[in-house]
Amino acid sequence: MKRTLMPIAVLAGALLLAGPASAQLVLGQYEDEAPLGTWNVFGAPSAQAVGMGGAQFARASDAAASLANPALLLTLPQLSAFVSGSYAIASLFRFSLVNTGVVQSTGNPTAAVYGIDGGGLAVRRGDWAFAVVAAAPESYGRPSIAVGSAGYELSFEQTGGLRLWHAGVARRLPAGLSLGLGVSYAAGRLDRTTVERAADGVRTVTITDDRHETYRGLAFNGGLTWSAGKGLTAGLALRAPFTKKGTGRSLLRYQVPEAGTDIRIDAEAGNAYRQPWIVGAGLSWKLSGAWVLAADAAWFGWSRYSVAYFGEPLARTFRDIVRTGAGVEYLAPAPMFGRSARIPFRLGFSFDPQPVTSVRSSYPALTFGTGLALRALAVDISGAFGRERGSGRSLKSGRIVLTVRYIFQE
């Protein structure tokens, strides 16, 4: 009975807690709808993958793998659940009012976000495996701004994020092959408010620019793995293009209460963000009982990204990019309380070019991780730290991910 209730409780907790936390590493791409950190978001890698350079197409530790390559679900235990959270801190230079002409910063503003990235449950029975996952892979938050002097104030706030509710299925095929398919319902929001207020003792003028967007969309992904023997696994993953559609509402307002002036410009329109193809390939190689190597490459077709915003196409001249990552894991035996336990040590590297062509920037990052696996419970913690190259701003980023996994049935 306990074994039945526990995974449901873990999943319910994850679903309740899942919020728009950052699941990204780097910052510096400035459009409002840009995910905080990087444009290149595919899946929501948990700590094990983050520690190994983000490699997630040929190796899985929990149900989060279904978002990247659902075929990997067949490599998981018969019944397992996970919950994952992160803390990310990163600098960015130019966004909205900041360093675009209105507010100048003397350094790179810093943003920090934390929260639950996701949770999920994976089940394997015979040649089939299934997973349900809730994840918050994208955050649209920005550092808030509050500047002013006597009689003058200017403030800016932007919050938002994208959540995914995902279901995946995998089927074992002959000849060491596995095939997986997934579908995700994406829903999110982006809220942005700018307020400028000037008072001269006679009157107070307030200008408000208030915008709210909601998103929704359906995304399909799939994957294939091939166990080639001798510990070698190859993975192929793809996500079909999908459109985040939604409604945008805007209110521009000019108020001078002393003069009875209140001018409103309201707008409402359909918005659409057409996300591109992503195709990934990965390899993992279990060298022995203790050593594992993994490497990934993912192509993002950003040149076909398009945005329709309040009835107009927005210019987004992007380029296709290939993100790469690789890592190594060593599992050290560590008997604890008289029981067999293992401590993983992970080290990796990733290279994450950004699609924006106006600033040709890339983010090399070092990753590492450790944890503890004690019987059915595994706790992994990983960090990824990078520095941006290309813009001349030396943007920095860091992210720590904690994932707790419980195996109910091996």
Place this chain on the structure above:
Amino acid sequence: MRDAAWRSMRAAALVAVVACACAAGVWTVLEAAEEANEIVSVAKRDFAAAGLGRRGLDALMEKDGRVHLVVSPGEMAALAALRVPYAVETPRLVQAASRALSAGGGLNGAYHSSFELATDLRILERDHPGLASVREIGETLEKRKILALKISDNAAADEGEPAVLFVGGHHAREWISVEVPYLFGKYLLEQYGRSQEVRDLVDASEIWIVPSANPDGLEYSIHVYRYWRKNRRANVDGTFGVDINRNYGLAWGLDDLGSSGRPGSDVYRGTAPFSEPETAAIRDLFAGRDFRAMISFHSFAQVILYPWGYTTAPAAAAARLDTIAADMSGLIAEVRGSVYTYGQASRHLYVTNGDTVDWAYGLAGAPSFTIELPPVDIDHGGFFNDEAAIGAIFEENLPAMLYLTRYALDHPLPVRPPIRPPRDRARSSAQWGRTSAISTLSIR
């Protein structure tokens, strides 16, 4: 063993190809369905006779005895196979929608964005062939086209007729200044067949309308910061923007009262006269044409200003300019009683140097005016006007625009350009919306 490995590889390759092909195929179908759908209409009786209501087609509406449907290419082929007569309505409806949606529904409501303006100018050109010609007179730093609408009886040809310019949107936040010249062009084209006065003006002249001289700035003021004024030049010190109404070539940079050499200033004049593509576009538009008058629309204050702006000394033609301004002020007041005061720019409002009107007047003596549109002050909206007021503001300015066009036709310019008077000093302007330097930002 080798055979088994070979079989594995072959099966892997086959499955990979099939999986990719399936995914690509599914997506291609979805994409095609999304992108190639058409709106068709079918007579109501044919709709019923063919039992289309039971076939799960996506019915949009019923109008004038016809049922409008959204159909995929496959469904359209099915209609043909069923021998159901249908008409493709997509182009007509899209055209109607573009008319209805332009300058409406966007972030700035009934005001034009750069995209909406380009659409609407092209619609005017399409709807009035022969009378309207849209010219790309320049390209901005962000690669937007600076568009001019030429209205004449043979608009496609340059016939050397007397020309008049109505320009708006030099300053990004002054949205109403885009609407008034745009609506003037629309009015002329729509009234050409109905009003003898308009027909006479259009037949005898070239009326040039540049509603938005600063499209980049306009977009920034819509999308990022409502009170943005300048263009989007990235300055060397990390600030942005040149005040393009301080970047023209007459008395450019004369002093730091009428403009500023500090890039962060709202009245930054740029690094050289005509350093900005926006001002260069207006300069080039004048070249080789017989411009006899112009109005540069701005907001706010409800004033009519004439040269000089760079000095308090009067222009050579001050009396004539004052009379024209008085006449225009009177015509505006006649519409609904709005009071637009008038006077020499430097004396009536503040000193400027490198501005449009001084340059245009200095070029060949053409009567040139800045009209600061409503509201009258910040208590009544500052750079905001209620959307419902756009039409009324245009209508009250219409007689003045018609009057100046007629005046230009009746008064050829003197052969010699006016002599510029010596410089002097005057008070500077106050600006609102400064750049603030910050060292830290609060994080949520």
